[in-house]
Amino acid sequence: xNRRTFLQAASVGLATSPVTPVVGYASQPGAxxxxxxxxxxxxxxxxxxxxxxxxxxxxxxxxxxxxxxTEVAKAKFPIIDMHSHPYAKTPEQIAEWVRNMDEVGVExxxxxxxxxxxxFDTIYPKYAKYPDRFEIWCGFDFTGYDNPGFGPAAVRELExxxxxxxxxxxxxxxKGKGMxxxxxxxxxxxxxxxxxxxxxxxxxxxxxxVSLHVADPIWMYQPMxxxxxxxxxxxxxxxxxxxxxxxxxxxxxxxxxxVTKHRQTTFVACHFANLDYDLTRxxxxxxxxxxxxxxxxxxxxxxxxxxxxxxxFYAQYSDRxxxxxxMGFDKKMYRITFRxxxxxxxxFYETEQFxxxxxxxxxxxxxxxxxxxxxxxxAKILA
Numbered sequence: 001x002n003r004r005t006f007l008q009a010a011s012v013g014l015a016t017s018p019v020t021p022v023v024g025y026a027s028q029p030g031a032x033x034x035x036x037x038x039x040x041x042x043x044x045x046x047x048x049x050x051x052x053x054x055x056x057x058x059x060x061x062x063x064x065x066x067x068x069x070t071e072v073a074k075a076k077f078p079i080i081d082m083h084s085h086p087y088a089k090t091p092e093q094i095a096e097w098v099r100n101m102d103e104v105g106v107e108x109x110x111x112x113x114x115x116x117x118x119x120f121d122t123i124y125p126k127y128a129k130y131p132d133r134f135e136i137w138c139g140f141d142f143t144g145y146d147n148p149g150f151g152p153a154a155v156r157e158l159e160x161x162x163x164x165x166x167x168x169x170x171x172x173x174x175k176g177k178g179m180x181x182x183x184x185x186x187x188x189x190x191x192x193x194x195x196x197x198x199x200x201x202x203x204x205x206x207x208x209x210v211s212l213h214v215a216d217p218i219w220m221y222q223p224m225x226x227x228x229x230x231x232x233x234x235x236x237x238x239x240x241x242x243x244x245x246x247x248x249x250x251x252x253x254x255x256x257x258x259v260t261k262h263r264q265t266t267f268v269a270c271h272f273a274n275l276d277y278d279l280t281r282x283x284x285x286x287x288x289x290x291x292x293x294x295x296x297x298x299x300x301x302x303x304x305x306x307x308x309x310x311x312x313f314y315a316q317y318s319d320r321x322x323x324x325x326x327m328g329f330d331k332k333m334y335r336i337t338f339r340x341x342x343x344x345x346x347x348f349y350e351t352e353q354f355x356x357x358x359x360x361x362x363x364x365x366x367x368x369x370x371x372x373x374x375x376x377x378x379a380k381i382l383a
Contacts, residue, residue, distance in 0.1 A: 057232055060351050063359065070345050070362070072338035075105035077371050080378035083171070083211065083270060083297035083324025084109045086123050094126060097329045098133055104334040107375065108132070110382075112171040112211055114139040114182035116157050124165055135382065137211065138166035139181035140199055145189055151198045158199060162206050167382070169203055170211025171270055174254070176245035190246065192257035204264035209381050211295070213270035214255045215248040217302065218277045232357055248274060252281070259289045266381055268322065269294040276302040279313045286320045293381060296373070297324030300340045301350065304360035311363045318369035322378045327353070341365055341373070 088094040101109065111134050113123045120138050127134040138161035141154045158169070172179060178186040179196070189195055191212065203210050215221075219230030220239045228234055239245060246254070252273060259267050269292060275282040276299045285292055296303075303310045314321065327333050336350050343362035350360060365373070 056357075059232070059357050061349060061357065061359075063347050063349060065347050067346050068344075069348070070339060070343040072335055072342055074103070075334075075338050075374060076342055076367070077105075077374045078107040079105055079323055079374045080382070081106050081109040081325050082268060082322040082378050082381070083295045083326045084111060084329070085171075085326070086111055086113055086127070087328050088126075091126070091129075094130070098130055100329055100331050100334070101133065104331055104338075106334065109134055109329075110168070110211075110378075111136045113137060114171055116141040116161060116181070116184075119182070120161055120166070121164065128165060135167050136165060137168035137170050137208075138162075139184070140169065140172060140179075142179065142181060142184040142186050142189075145179075145186045145195065150195055155198050155202050158202055158208075159206070162208060166208070168209045168211065170209075170268070171213050172210065173213045174246075174251060175214075175216050176239060176242065176247065176251060190251070190254045192254045192261070196258070197261070200258065200262040200265050204262060204266075209266040209268060211268045211270055212255065212258075214251040215274040217274055218248055221248050230356070233355060252285070256285055256289065259285075259292045263291055265291060267292050268381065270324075271295065271297055271299045271326075272303070279303075279310065283313065283317055286317050293320050293322055293377060295322045295324035297326035300337055301354035301356050301358075301360060304340050304362070305358050307361040307363050311365065314363060314365055314369050314373070318365075318372045319377060321373050322381070323374050341370065 088097045097109075101107075111123070111127050113120055113136060115123055116139050124136050127136050138158070141157040143153070144150050145154075172181050172191075174180065174190055178189045179191065179193075180186065191214070200210070202208075216237065216239060217230060217234065219228050219234040220237055222228050222234070223240055224231060224235055224238055252275065255267075255269060255273060259265075269282075269285075272279070272294050273282055273285065275285075282294060286294075323337075325333065325337065333353060336353050339345060339348075340360060340362055342365065344364040345362045347359045347361060354360075
């Protein structure tokens with residue numbers, strides 16, 4: 001499910017939920033005067049939607065500011081997209097994807113299949129027809145993870161996938177209940193579990209970088225109340241009501257335990273390690289762990305509300321961040337990411353792509369940082 005599909009599903013889930021209206025203007029001083037047609041404001045229309053009936057999920061503000069709008073049709077420098085999935089299912093769709101990449105300036109895309117066995121073997125040849133444009137990664141086989149002797153068979157499957165053409169592993173998930181690779185789920189086996197050691201070590205031996213997704217955005221773990229900054233999206237994937245779940249901070253600790261123990265393996269933490277709300281902590285992880293990178297995929301809207309602080313973070317750690325999308329393959333999607341990274345545009349909304357109520361602003365990254373994030377760091381990892 002790409003991000004846009006998720007947001008559509010989220011709106012369905014929220015439609016039946018008791019969400020507080022955004023604001024009731026009628027309760028504000030003078031509001032009745034404005035609606036009474038006394039020459040101040042605009043007269044109410046009989047069929048106009050009452051502000052008291054607007055649901056939070058339907059709030060779609062439009063910027064009132066007359067400020068520059070920059071359209072970036074093609075990235076300023078060539079790109080390696082380190083986070084995508086096999087969204088295209090047919091040869092025609094894959095060919096369309098390649099054309100879109102050409103038009104927007106994406107040189108190569110890493111396809112995180114999360115798959116092993118027959119599923120990987122089915123996906124691989126579809127994308128392998130374009131060896132210069134796609135790199136295909138596999139998953140882990142967690143069959144029998146809860147039985148004595150787990151490990152050797154999973155390592156053998158990893159080696160088989162590598163021989164078949166896989167050049168990395170991912171996207172692996174742990175959102176608090178245990179490791180997951182595609183359809184295969186574990187319970188209470190986290191990245192730093194000793195049962196994972198042989199797999200991480202083999203990745204290092206085979207020079208297979210690992211795309212590892214720990215946790216989810218912070219507001220999914222927070223109470224679903226009026227103080228929750230991301231409630232519009234958090235409600236559908238809420239984790240605050242899950243018993244015995246490892247929280248975001250605990251999962252970041254487990255990520256660091258893993259990265260520190262396996263120095264010979266390169267790890268790419270997906271989505272800023274979901275520390276987009278606490279980039280200072282992510283910077284500390286980088287400083288302590290030279291084998292750790294982070295992709296910026298699907299966290300443009302989460303970081304763009306604080307552009308000055310985020311721009312400073314990019315300036316300091318541009319050698320540890322890699323470009324990623326994780327949002328399909330249409331041209332408009334790519335161009336939104338370019339606008340956030342390259343321009344100094346202010347106070348704009350992208351509700352169709354991201355669905356948040358807050359406005360975004362561009363980072364205006366300098367050329368040196370763009371080159372590193374767009375391509376140079378990824379090329380180093382893939383080499």
